[in-house]
Amino acid sequence: MGINESFNSAVIELVEGFGLSTKFQGEEIESALSSANQVNVLIGLTKGLKGNLLLGMKKNTALKIASAMIGSEVLELDDLSESAISEFMNTLVGMGLGNYESDISIDFSSPTLIIGEGMFLMISKVATAKLLFKLDDEIFFISISIEKG
């Protein structure tokens, strides 16, 4: 599997593993990795592949995912739910890279959660594949930004 396909199936497998339903909405190619979402989780890649992966979503979607992971309804983002969302991304990246058919060894950083309003998050000017998914009526995405060479 290629990298985008690997993450596409990892997202669906992981979300459905927590008893939620999601649907792939399509892929967009952007000239830079950026986000203006309320909840963002960033993981950097290094060694065989250098780049960044970003999970972006609205607060509502983050609460739904955290609730499914914790097993009880979460109404606000607190330490436990923030940790759950970070772990969601950590697992997602592990699964995505596991699906990726390649001989190269890839190392990834700890997840960093960035939460805020009116945020401008500009990660790199590298061409980025943005995989869009729908959870209930809300879109969330994972952006894959790999530096060339």
Add this chain to the structure above:
Amino acid sequence: MENQRFSEFTACFNDALREISKDMAGVELQTAEFTDIAVAKKYSVIIGIVGEYKGRALINFGSDLVTKITEDMNYGPLDNTTDIGLYMGEFANILCGKAVTNINNRYKTCELRLTPPAIFSGEKIRVITPKLQSSVFYYSSLFGQVIMDVGFEGGR
């Protein structure tokens, strides 16, 4: 990670930030008391650290200091936010690169590497890295403040 090693690692980042700020932008950083950056706009850069120990460096700069650093790097003013962000990402990459090179030279098995920088700005932003223990360094300068938060998993 033992306390001593954690302290040595974070000290390398502290030294690198001071040295690179002086060498690249002529900015002398002084240690300051705990404070938040008291300007409306600030820029933050996150760089992941991977290797024997995982961690991250988060560096927050006030906007006047960002202007000073980017103008010195560019030999002139920059007029758009994207370029300013990219220059600050590169500045942080250079200083973190210096810090991990020093760490790797001292501890041969560490093999620390950096992930590409992520730059952001905004209001009321919270940055959380679970499982991470970190040290926060506060600095002041003639051009404004810097706050650097360096942490490693299982640190301290």
